[in-house]
């Protein structure tokens with residue numbers, strides 16, 4: 001698999017896949033690998049905002065909470081094609097032939113509301129003592145009900161956070177001290193709304209992460225060279241972030257030929273004024289404002305639009321394929 005490896009030697013398994021891999025294929029592969037280890041791959045649906053899902057271990061002995069219906073959350077329904085039911089019904093019990101060996105309990109919180117789920121396991125099947133699947137029952141209304149979030153954080157080893165990219169930036173955070181990770185999808189709307197800062201702040205709040213311990217990787221995505229916008233978008237950034245002035249640029253005025261139908265009517269070419277915005281630099285600055293030291297932040301110099309050999313790009317070619325960002329805390333024995 002062709003991919004960029006990230007945070008090597010920090011006790012995490014993280015990467016960004018490149019052409020010719022497709023994100024669905026990589027996710028299925030990660031899910032297979034994770035099932036073999038008794039782990040879980042989360043597959044969020046993006047909303048291009050700043051929603052962050054928090055996934056954490058429940059303290060020992062704490063009763064799982066009553067699970068409310070949570071339509072706005074991560075979804076496993078596409079990840080688990082063999083599940084019974086469609087995952088739409090929050091009260092439904094799902095079955096899945098995954099060899100989880102043991103009982104996993106997760107608490108999830110989202111916009112302040114806590115959710116919990118149990119994954120009950122038939123360990124006899126997991127150990128190969130029983131032939132018949134299904135081996136496992138998901139009583140995981142919370143997990144199955146999750147539909148959309150732009151970022152996830154967790155301190156649970158073995159949970160693989162993923163997000164898909166076709167120009168929008170992946171933002172990875174690893175806290176090797178508190179053993180917590182985060183991954184966000186930052187397009188221009190998420191960048192404008194400060195998702196990088198929301199991600200870092202969520203890790204500080206939920207896991208007590210110290211920003212000075214955080215390691216950040218801002219991955220490949222549309223770069224300053226190619227993120228061309230109209231004046232209103234560039235102005236929105238500089239209105240919100242006074243320091244973003246140097247992260248925008250005015251392009252030379254160009255004249256665009258009128259539509260063919262207008263050309264016949266003898267209409268003159270129209271002057272078009274476009275601007276460039278440096279999304280990587282704006283996310284970098286947001287993270288530094290959170291207290292993350294500059295030397296802890298690595299920014300990929302790769303532009304997905306310019307580098308057609310290695311990356312898919314929505315803007316370059318309206319490609320439907322996507323690349324996958326993923327990060328997982330390794331279990332301690334592997335770390």
Ligand SMILES: [Zn+2]
Pocket residue numbers: 222223224225226303304305306
């Ligand atoms: Zn470019």
